[in-house]
Amino acid sequence: MISFVKTYRCTLCGRTVLPHEAKGACPSCGEKGILDVEYDYEKLRGVVTKTWLESNPVRQMFRYMPLLPLEQPHVTRMLDVGWTPLVKSYVLKDTLGLRSLHIKDESMNPSGSLKDRASAVAVLKAIEEGKSVVSCSSTGNAASSLACHAARMGLQSVIFVPKRAPVGKLNQLLVYGADVILVDGDYKDTYQLSKEAIKTFGWYNRNAAINANLVEGKKTAAYEIIEQLDFEVPDWVVVSVGDGCTLAGLFKGFYDFMKLGLIERLPRLLGVQSEGCKPLVDAAITGELKEAEENTIADSISVGIPRNPVKALSAVSASKGAWIAVSDRSILEAIKDLGKEGLFAEPASAAGYAGLKKAVREGIIEKDASVVLLQTGSGLKDPENIRKVLLTPILMKPDLGALKTYLKNKGDHHHA
Numbered sequence: 001m002i003s004f005v006k007t008y009r010c011t012l013c014g015r016t017v018l019p020h021e022a023k024g025a026c027p028s029c030g031e032k033g034i035l036d037v038e039y040d041y042e043k044l045r046g047v048v049t050k051t052w053l054e055s056n057p058v059r060q061m062f063r064y065m066p067l068l069p070l071e072q073p074h075v076t077r078m079l080d081v082g083w084t085p086l087v088k089s090y091v092l093k094d095t096l097g098l099r100s101l102h103i104k105d106e107s108m109n110p111s112g113s114l115k116d117r118a119s120a121v122a123v124l125k126a127i128e129e130g131k132s133v134v135s136c137s138s139t140g141n142a143a144s145s146l147a148c149h150a151a152r153m154g155l156q157s158v159i160f161v162p163k164r165a166p167v168g169k170l171n172q173l174l175v176y177g178a179d180v181i182l183v184d185g186d187y188k189d190t191y192q193l194s195k196e197a198i199k200t201f202g203w204y205n206r207n208a209a210i211n212a213n214l215v216e217g218k219k220t221a222a223y224e225i226i227e228q229l230d231f232e233v234p235d236w237v238v239v240s241v242g243d244g245c246t247l248a249g250l251f252k253g254f255y256d257f258m259k260l261g262l263i264e265r266l267p268r269l270l271g272v273q274s275e276g277c278k279p280l281v282d283a284a285i286t287g288e289l290k291e292a293e294e295n296t297i298a299d300s301i302s303v304g305i306p307r308n309p310v311k312a313l314s315a316v317s318a319s320k321g322a323w324i325a326v327s328d329r330s331i332l333e334a335i336k337d338l339g340k341e342g343l344f345a346e347p348a349s350a351a352g353y354a355g356l357k358k359a360v361r362e363g364i365i366e367k368d369a370s371v372v373l374l375q376t377g378s379g380l381k382d383p384e385n386i387r388k389v390l391l392t393p394i395l396m397k398p399d400l401g402a403l404k405t406y407l408k409n410k411g412d413h414h415h416a
Contacts, residue, residue: 004044005069008035008212011310025210034308035212037069041259048260059083061117061220067256069213070124079110079152081120082220086228091340096360097367107378111148114376119145121217123153126204136206137194139187139299140169141377146206147176160194162187168381186294188304215249222253225372226263233263235369238270240351241280242301244312247271251315269321272355274298278325279306297328297385300348322364326354332389344379
């Protein structure tokens with residue numbers, strides 16, 4: 001039994017479920033009744049203090065074990081997830097006119113994305129429950145991260161991906177030894193097949209929205225942001241949004257630290273979606289969640305039916321944040337912008353910066369604000385889409401004269 005977890009509560013009806021009975025969504029509400037893990041903050045206040053954090057030598061997400069719904073035994077064998085760099089921006093900060101801009105570079109995680117935080121928890125929970133097969137449906141990053149950590153811990157992974165999954169992510173899955181089911185359909189079809197298979201075969205379900213424990217893994221990014229900023233709370237935290245689980249996780253992390261008296265206020269959250277797939281942006285305006293098309297190059301956030309809408313929408317409203325949608329064209333531009341800071345983002349990750357630019361331009365985020373942007377995944381995962389924004393190098397003969405001619409014309413070449 002985990003000492004600090006009190007109960008699992010349904011975000012719709014408020015029903016509570018005992019920790020050892022919480023295996024999926026709410027028994028009363030079904031799949032829409034996403035559970036939320038509730039902790040005993042009174043007890044935790046005596047454990048998780050600034051002094052405890054400062055003296056904690058562990059430099060990865062498991063430094064926060066008292067705030068995770070996990071048992072201890074298998075953690076030491078895991079790859080190091082988390083404690084990713086918080087990169088101080090110079091070029092982009094000045095371009096936007098912000099007081100400060102930091103970029104939390106989650107592409108430095110073992111499989112190259114923020115999803116490692118959730119998958120690490122999933123694999124450990126699967127072991128706790130005695131499962132030997134873990135499974136999920138994913139547009140890419142959740143899948144490759146699950147396959148990575150399952151392989152490390154000796155579990156088999158069965159991964160369902162839509163046929164449009166980028167080659168970089170498929171390669172990762174196959175290298176990690178996953179059983180890859182490439183579904184002839186979109187993400188909705190892929191999710192449905194995975195759901196039926198998981199139920200039929202009794203595999204461990206890593207589908208993030210359905211599994212309340214996975215948000216708990218993602219929230220550790222928020223803890224790190226606060227620690228890495230020396231407990232100075234930023235005005236805004238910006239992240240691209242698909243299902244809504246990462247946004248929900250960030251809110252939960254900041255909320256935990258506020259309940260523990262470690263910070264006095266919450267940062268405002270900006271949720272960014274692509275104009276080609278923006279069900280949560282629309283729901284925030286209309287109050288009604290409708291299925292959206294999945295028509296964007298940002299595959300990791302191309303989710304027509306978000307599975308965690310309640311937590312995501314309430315995270316933005318409770319933090320007095322905002323929602324914004326950006327075009328594919330601005331996403332591709334943002335990839336190049338982030339390159340100016342030495343960062344390489346996949347389209348879904350760059351969407352966050354595209355949203356930040358637009359929010360500053362529209363006055364949603366004021367000039368002179370302090371901002372943290374999450375870079376959620378590496379550009380190496382989606383080489384085909386990234387090529388769309390780049391000039392192809394000229395093939396040159398090994399001849400100095402040819403090089404001189406090229407350099408002389410370079411200005412024109414760049415502005416062609």
